[in-house]
Amino acid sequence: MSSLGTKSFLQVGFYQLFACILFQVCQAIIDEYVDEVMPFPSTMDDWKGIAEGFMEKWNFPHALGALDGKHVACKCPPGSGSTYFNYKKFYSIVLLALVDSDYKFIWADIGGRGAASDAQLWNASDLKSAIEDGDLDLPDAEPLPHDTEDIPYFYIGDDAFGLRTFMQKPYGHRALALEERIFNYRLSRARRVVENAFGILSNRFQVLMSTMQHHPSTIRLIVTTCLVLHNLMRTRYPRLQNRPVDHEGRNQEIVPGEWRNGRQMRDCQVVQGPNRDNREGKKVRNTLKHWINSEAGSVPWQHDMI
Template sequence: MYDQLLVELRREDQRAFKNFLRMPPEMYDELVQRVGPRITKERTWYREPLDPGLKIAITLRHIASGTKYAAMKFGCRVPHNTQSLAVREVCQAIIDEYLDEAMTCPTTPEGRREISDQFMEKWNFPHTCGALDGKHVACKAPPKSGSVYYNYKGFYSIVLMALVDTDYKFLWADVGSPGASSDAQIYNESELKEMAEDGTIGFPAPDPLPNDYKDVPYVFVVDDAFGLRKHMMKPYTLRGLTDEERIFNYRLSRARRVVENAFGILANRFQILLTTMQHHPSTVKIIVKACIVLHNLMRMRYPTEMSPKEMTKK
């Protein structure tokens, strides 16, 4: 696969290359250049080590398609147990190499206000510093775990809790909580809540909304699973809503939709997230983190690819 297929796709059909690894050749070459030294093994008298480019190709194909190791071993000529070690190693190397570059969450009022201005411009909802929500990533039941990883939807999972901006980039993420945990519980135990409550998160000082005079705080937009807090805005949940309350819920839903879209783009690019991952939760956590880092890199390098509008055309 590595010596023949990728070379042929790169030379004759770059669109197929991009579909095969979910990134263009230039991005793959950058990964080999920057991540390769982290995963290169020394040569020994016993046998030749796997080429770093092959390890990265195996990993990208695995997370892009969700294909099992047993099915991939015939194409790449690498045993399934060696693939499992390589995927974990490459994902961890991608996280170590790119995390600080790809996951850039503003910590100053100016940076938060810039995100708020983008929410106002694109989604017509002011004073919003991000959309927050959780996603269940299915995995096999860990041994002797009981119902800890069994979620309310009826399958075993870990939870990805994420804060997203208007460009569908992940600003902050908490990965690895057991599936039985609720979104509110995960948030209450996160560093994000601590920073929001002690003021170190960098929210701008409250100021008036457009065409108003009362000071209003800056917030994250969330759904009904969360509690209403000073820096967290959720929709009205009572029946018999007034027209003003319905309009508010509609506007808030538009702003909060970006986190759902980000999850959809992430899962459609790396379709292993659409399957039940046959890994231990610790490995699932590493793979999901690597997918988020690669997603942000792709959004930074190629911001117009895989938008929600494009997804509906496929």
């Protein structure tokens, strides 16, 4: 065998050994910690605890988590065609994640092909199916604080997601009334936790800002490991990496976190399709809007933010 062939052979062997060690280390971390630091809520009390966190920290009631998706760059998987090629013109897998009020990941769908949108991945997800089938022990509808009308608990997202009783999103941005603009501010204030969670995650594990050269299954394993370690750090050292997070100034204005200064994982595409907002979802959003603008649900600074 020539010296060039020997070198190539050794490189291939080293890569395979590294990949094997990487797989074993990542799997060991997941097996050891996932149940401790990233348990999926299994009871009504678990979900209510998440909602109480959003109300206490972000003044937004009945929120069971903030949902968003991000692209993680990768090389083009063999034989995949353009299915991993996203609208930003690079190959990626998608991390679709649900985050609590303290920037911890509750649930994640990892590995969606980059050409898919947030909405497509959400509509095909096991979490959405479980919600619609009634398989989750979600809290029953209850009145908002200092109110009497029952309102369901829900997740919060951006314009990518369809409005439903279990999914609330902002009003469209055309010709909004003052009350609708205030509602959008209050919802975006609570939803920002998922953006910040992604920011902390990618700053802590900067491999997520590179173009991964692995097979999609290995990338899923790496990303899962990063989520578990992120939650572990948030649980054991909650103040360790708060500096990069968006925060509020003395007058409640938003001060951008340091994570926004760097190159981060990219947003997923917002697909503008047919209006799928349903009537019951609109009723819930309108009730929330009126509550937020009432004496029962308003906060002193909300008019100053508009």
